[in-house]
Amino acid sequence: VSRIIDLSQPLENGQPAFPSDPELRITPHAHIPSHGCAVSRISFSSHQGTHLDAPAHVIKGGKPVDAIPLERFHGPAELVDLAPGGALDPSMPITIGMLRKHAGAFRPGARILYRTGWDRRAGMGGYFEGFPSLTPETARWIVSRGVVLLGMDTPSPAENWKETHQVLLGEGAEVVVVEGLVNLHLLPQRFTFVGFPLNLIGLDGSPVRAVAVVEEPPAT
Amino acid sequence: VSRIIDLSQPLENGQPAFPSDPELRITPHAHIPSHGCAVSRISFSSHQGTHLDAPAHVIKGGKPVDAIPLERFHGPAELVDLAPGGALDPSMPITIGMLRKHAGAFRPGARILYRTGWDRRAGMGGYFEGFPSLTPETARWIVSRGVVLLGMDTPSPAENWKETHQVLLGEGAEVVVVEGLVNLHLLPQRFTFVGFPLNLIGLDGSPVRAVAVVEEPPAT
Numbered sequence: 553v554s555r556i557i558d559l560s561q562p563l564e565n566g567q568p569a570f571p572s573d574p575e576l577r578i579t580p581h582a583h584i585p586s587h588g589c590a591v592s593r594i595s596f597s598s599h600q601g602t603h604l605d606a607p608a609h610v611i612k613g614g615k616p617v618d619a620i621p622l623e624r625f626h627g628p629a630e631l632v633d634l635a636p637g638g639a640l641d642p643s644m645p646i647t648i649g650m651l652r653k654h655a656g657a658f659r660p661g662a663r664i665l666y667r668t669g670w671d672r673r674a675g676m677g678g679y680f681e682g683f684p685s686l687t688p689e690t691a692r693w694i695v696s697r698g699v700v701l702l703g704m705d706t707p708s709p710a711e712n713w714k715e716t717h718q719v720l721l722g723e724g725a726e727v728v729v730v731e732g733l734v735n736l737h738l739l740p741q742r743f744t745f746v747g748f749p750l751n752l753i754g755l756d757g758s759p760v761r762a763v764a765v766v767e768e769p770p771a772t
Numbered sequence: 773v774s775r776i777i778d779l780s781q782p783l784e785n786g787q788p789a790f791p792s793d794p795e796l797r798i799t800p801h802a803h804i805p806s807h808g809c810a811v812s813r814i815s816f817s818s819h820q821g822t823h824l825d826a827p828a829h830v831i832k833g834g835k836p837v838d839a840i841p842l843e844r845f846h847g848p849a850e851l852v853d854l855a856p857g858g859a860l861d862p863s864m865p866i867t868i869g870m871l872r873k874h875a876g877a878f879r880p881g882a883r884i885l886y887r888t889g890w891d892r893r894a895g896m897g898g899y900f901e902g903f904p905s906l907t908p909e910t911a912r913w914i915v916s917r918g919v920v921l922l923g924m925d926t927p928s929p930a931e932n933w934k935e936t937h938q939v940l941l942g943e944g945a946e947v948v949v950v951e952g953l954v955n956l957h958l959l960p961q962r963f964t965f966v967g968f969p970l971n972l973i974g975l976d977g978s979p980v981r982a983v984a985v986v987e988e989p990p991a992t
Contacts (some may be wrong), residue, residue, distance in 0.1 A: 554843065554846065554847065555843070556841075556842035556843055556846060558842060558971070560970075560971040561971065562838075562971050562972075562973045563970055563971050563972045563973065564972070564973035564974065570811075572802065572807075572811075573801065573802075573811055574801055574811075574813040578972070578975070581793065581794055581817065582792065582793075584830065584831075584832050585832075587792075588830065588934050589829050589830045589933075589934075589937070589976070590828055590829055590830070590976040591790075591792075591793055591794075591817055591818060591819055591829075591976060591977075592817070592818040592972075592975050592976060592977075593794040593815065593816070593817060593818075594814075594815070594816060594817075594818060594972070594975075595813065595814070595815040596813070596814060597801065597811055597812070597813060597814075598811060598812040598813075598814060599811055601971070602971070608810055609809050609810055609811075610804065610808065610809045610810070611804075612804050612805075618782075622776035622778060622983060623774065623775070623776055626774065626776060626966070626983075626985065627774065713809075714808050714809075717809070746846070746966060746968070748966070748968075748981040748983060749981060750780075750783055750979060750981050751778070751780040751781065751782050751783050751821070751822070751981055752782075752783045752784070752798070752812075752814070753782045753783065753784035754784065755798070755812050755814075756809070756810040756811060756812060757811075757812075759970060761968040761969060761970050761971055763842060763846075763968060765846065
């Protein structure tokens with residue numbers, strides 16, 4: 553029996569976007585009484601809410617979402633909980649030393665979601681600033697370990713977004729970066745991650761419905 | 773080893789939408805040379821391309837996408853190929869008799885994708901009219917078998933969309949209807965279907981990245 557844990561922020565009017573991004577707008581287009589069916593118009597940023605970044609987000613000529621093998625977005629994954637039962641002090645950078653304690657998880661081909669506790673602020677004011685951040689050195693260490701997918705419960709791997717993204721998404725690294733996850737406190741250490749992008753052609757990123765699939769023994 | 777088969781139409785400018793729906797528009801919002809990163813604005817219908825319908829699409833007070841258990845969108849599924857190696861004559865309705873030959877697949881809790889060969893026209897003129905359609909009686913038979921998810925390679929289960937949708941999505945049925953699938957000719961008979969909606973709150977439907985996961989023995 554599979555149980556699904558939702559790791560995705562809601563998409564509805566009022567949900568904030570990155571400060572300089574297009575706003576999320578959902579508007580009714582057709583209605584059951586007048587049209588026989590309800591249809592909505594959805595307008596949002598390719599980086600709204602829980603989403604993933606492709607190399608084309610920051611690398612000139614980098615791969616768009618549709619050039620990443622689909623197998624990357626689905627498979628065994630591991631939780632790295634950096635603040636079990638609590639939250640990281642956001643003023644402290646996430647160092648290589650903090651990840652070394654979980655070094656076994658950081659192996660070639662690994663999908664890793666790291667938890668800082670910041671997702672408590674998702675959807676609220678202040679979510680997009682002052683969050684726990686990887687240093688560029690930590691990002692380089694992650695790349696050196698051969699990780700293929702890195703997710704986090706912050707809106708970005710680092711407030712110093714440019715260098716960190718260039719390290720993670722650059723040539724030879726091309727880590728799939730899944731930002732804005734929630735509910736990581738509900739995860740067991742090992743699970744199956746599912747987070748496919750929409751089939752957007754040539755784009756820099758995509759909103760995703762990220763979930764964890766947990767296999768459980770049938771109830772007795 | 774898992775292999776992923778993409779069952780989703782591309783999302784890019786120029787892809788048609790249902791004739792009365794909002795058009796798909798993808799526009800650049802930020803650029804690497806000027807902003808340091810590329811960001812896009814996506815605007816589309818909740819029923820663009822490969823998508824799913826929730827009961828709220830046609831039933832007043834029906835469940836929206838976020839009220840459907842996530843377990844529905846992921847799990848064992850079966851292909852019902854109504855035109856192996858070819859395509860159905862679209863002038864002939866899909867009858868109960870045609871499905872009875874595959875009756876073993878139509879069982880309580882089943883996820884079924886049926887193939888008519890119509891997906892060859894996806895993205896082209898004429899895709900939205902004259903496609904092979906379920907009769908309302910066939911839809912009622914499918915509901916009576918306890919199917920929980922029904923996907924198809926046509927833009928809708930029937931051109932007579934209203935009654936068919938009301939049968940499939942109505943109270944006591946609440947079949948998840950996944951429309952506009954492609955590549956069904958690539959599927960083995962049994963596979964794992966994955967097609968989660970975006971985490972849209974209160975909506976009538978959602979674009980999905982529908983895929984099949986096929987487990988294969990490792991190469992020797």
